[in-house]
Amino acid sequence: MRSSLQTLLLGLLSLLLAGCAGSPVRGTGDLGLIIERASGHVTLVNTSSRAAYARIGGLGDLSHASVVYSRDARYAYVFGRDGGLTKIDLLDALIVKRVIQSGNAIGGSISQDGRIVVAQNYTPGGIKAFDSETLELLSEVPAEYAPGRFSKVVGLADVPGNKFAYALFDGGEIWVSDFSDPKRPVTKRYPAGQQPYDGLVTPDGRHYLAGLFGEDGIALLDLWQPEKGARKILEKYGRGEEKLPVFKLPHLRGWSVAAGRAWLPAIGRHEVLVADAASWKETGRVAVKGQPVFVMASPDGRQIWVNFAFPDNGWVQVIDTLSGQVVQTLQPGKAVLHMEFTPRGEAVWLSARDDNRVVIYDTRTFARLGEIPVDAPSGIFFTSRAARIGL
Amino acid sequence: MLLAATALAAEPSAARQKELIHLVRQDCGSCHGMTLQGGLGPALLPAALADKPAESLVATIIGGRPGTPMPPWHRFLAEDEAQWIVAKLMTGFPQ
Numbered sequence: 325m326r327s328s329l330q331t332l333l334l335g336l337l338s339l340l341l342a343g344c345a346g347s348p349v350r351g352t353g354d355l356g357l358i359i360e361r362a363s364g365h366v367t368l369v370n371t372s373s374r375a376a377y378a379r380i381g382g383l384g385d386l387s388h389a390s391v392v393y394s395r396d397a398r399y400a401y402v403f404g405r406d407g408g409l410t411k412i413d414l415l416d417a418l419i420v421k422r423v424i425q426s427g428n429a430i431g432g433s434i435s436q437d438g439r440i441v442v443a444q445n446y447t448p449g450g451i452k453a454f455d456s457e458t459l460e461l462l463s464e465v466p467a468e469y470a471p472g473r474f475s476k477v478v479g480l481a482d483v484p485g486n487k488f489a490y491a492l493f494d495g496g497e498i499w500v501s502d503f504s505d506p507k508r509p510v511t512k513r514y515p516a517g518q519q520p521y522d523g524l525v526t527p528d529g530r531h532y533l534a535g536l537f538g539e540d541g542i543a544l545l546d547l548w549q550p551e552k553g554a555r556k557i558l559e560k561y562g563r564g565e566e567k568l569p570v571f572k573l574p575h576l577r578g579w580s581v582a583a584g585r586a587w588l589p590a591i592g593r594h595e596v597l598v599a600d601a602a603s604w605k606e607t608g609r610v611a612v613k614g615q616p617v618f619v620m621a622s623p624d625g626r627q628i629w630v631n632f633a634f635p636d637n638g639w640v641q642v643i644d645t646l647s648g649q650v651v652q653t654l655q656p657g658k659a660v661l662h663m664e665f666t667p668r669g670e671a672v673w674l675s676a677r678d679d680n681r682v683v684i685y686d687t688r689t690f691a692r693l694g695e696i697p698v699d700a701p702s703g704i705f706f707t708s709r710a711a712r713i714g715l
Numbered sequence: 716m717l718l719a720a721t722a723l724a725a726e727p728s729a730a731r732q733k734e735l736i737h738l739v740r741q742d743c744g745s746c747h748g749m750t751l752q753g754g755l756g757p758a759l760l761p762a763a764l765a766d767k768p769a770e771s772l773v774a775t776i777i778g779g780r781p782g783t784p785m786p787p788w789h790r791f792l793a794e795d796e797a798q799w800i801v802a803k804l805m806t807g808f809p810q
Contacts, residue, residue: 361749387749405748428753446754476755493755521755521784537784569779569786572745573755634742635791659741677741 347415352397353667355414356706358675358682359389359402360699361661366402367698368417371666371673371706374684374694378417384408384424390431390703393710394456395438400705401456403432403443411459414707421459425452433482436713440506442480442488449474451490453506462506469495469513479523479534479576481714483547491520491534491543498523498534498545498554514554516543524576525714526586526601533557535576537591544604557604558588558597567592572633574617578714582625583645589616589630596630596643608648613639618662621645622687623669623708631660631674640674642690652690656683661701667708675701725795732799736809738791739800746784751808755784764805772801 354372364386368378383389385406392401399420400412407426412419428447434440434456441456450466467475475492483489487502496518501511518538525532525547534543534554541559546552574589581587581601588597596610596619614636620629628643637659642652657676665672671693674683677700684693709715727735740749746756757763764772776797779787788797803809 385748385750385752387744388754405750405754406752428748430754478755519784538782569790570784571742571786573784634745678737 347413347417350415352414352707354707355397356664356704357391357400357402357412357414358696358698358701358705359386359391359703361387361389361677361702362700365699366400366412367696367701368412368414369673369682369696371671374671374696376696376698380412380417380419382419383410383422386702388430388702391705391709392432392434392441392715393705393707394434395710397707397710399456401432401434401441403429405429407443407445409441409443409454409459423454423459425454425461430476430478431480433480433488433714435482435486435488435503436484437486440486440503442482442503444477444480444490446476449476449492449494451477451480451488451501453503453509455506463503463509465499465501465509465511467492467495467499469497478521481523481525481532481578483525483532484529484713487547489523489525489532489545489547491516491523493519493521496520496538498532498543500532500545500547500550512550514545514550516545516554517541517556521573521591522576524578524580526581527578527713529713533576533586533588535574535588535591537570537573540591542588558599558606561590561597561606561609562593565593568594568615570615570633571635572615572617572637574615574619574633577618577620578712579621580619580628582621582628585645587619587621587628587643587645589619591615596628598648610643610648610650612641612643612650613653620663620665622665622672623667627687629663629672631663634659637661654685654690656685657681662703664704664706667706673704675704677701727796727799731796732809735792735796735800739804739808740810751804759804759808761805761807769798769801769805772804773797776800 358367365381402410410422426445432443452464453462475494480490498514498516501509517536520534521537523534532545540562541556543554545554598608614632644651658678748754751759
């Protein structure tokens, strides 16, 4: 039996601890962050209460911003278009540190051991590695693919072994940089194809895929056997037909593997391409409403949610992975830019930029569960990404 | 000369101008950046465009640039609207 004095002291102690930390004692597993692309703000959200709990400004140009999380899922690293790298504490809801690391950036990634944050840059083209604690610059790899010629870097993804894989849009190569020694990265180069526009690593960290804009096909590098080099899959999927115009390039990320298959956006065709994730042979295609931008598998792999490029960006379609059919077509709002599943996928959050709101759907019934007002929302990033390879 | 000629073209209505500004900032901005400082596509700021003939920029908007990701926008823009956009880009695009 605990005495009433002990209880009182314990109560006081916990109050003091909470007071000292400046934040409530709680986990971060149901928290996340939404980018407000036009205002330089982020909105912090709770996926259990389906509500915003804080808003932070002063993050610069957040058009095309992306986020990775520290391995304790407390800190968000926000990569802004203007080269800003901002570390945010989700519990205290404040900016811990902010640096301007380049002139024009396109995203970033965090290492397997959580100690290195890497930014990928368009200008000057290359990647830069930072200490995840202090944001101090550790090293950089300029994307100089030919003497004096630098490439824009796309598709950066962390891969096992404290390595990062990425693609060179202008150089037509996949590079893998090993940061085992964070100050002396060692880079290997693999010819990939014409104009890789984005890349992904499969959820197991084994395969790196780079989507090609300049030719029909996807470059595939087996990271378990990189010495075999990159090969093309889904080659000539356009069958030589004239491409439809692409008003926004698709994004590739590691959640497009589901039910043993990879689900990938075609370029210049209103189709989702499906390949067997063991043989990498095409197994089918799904006709959809427009040029796919994000092709995202739900955490259980049962559904694929697809959004589209302008002018079809008011639509979202859902593919059932068992039947390979579109089972639902939704209109969540104007200019749907991004989607994010809750950690186990009972709900999905979608940003409707031109309606200034984020809309939440039940993934089983497709009922609208709620919405949150957010100023021109783009990327939605939940902390469940902290424990995933390649996100 | 070209700018003068562009200015003579019919100006889009105020409501249409608002739509065009939104289109350029948001949808062109997908590749060129919302602040038009460039991304996968080149910068569209006045300094970056200074040495480019306006009519070739209009042609690029309308017809796209084969071999690059720049698509043709003629489905969504009339030629005089593209001329208005180019004139605004070359002098500083409205917010």
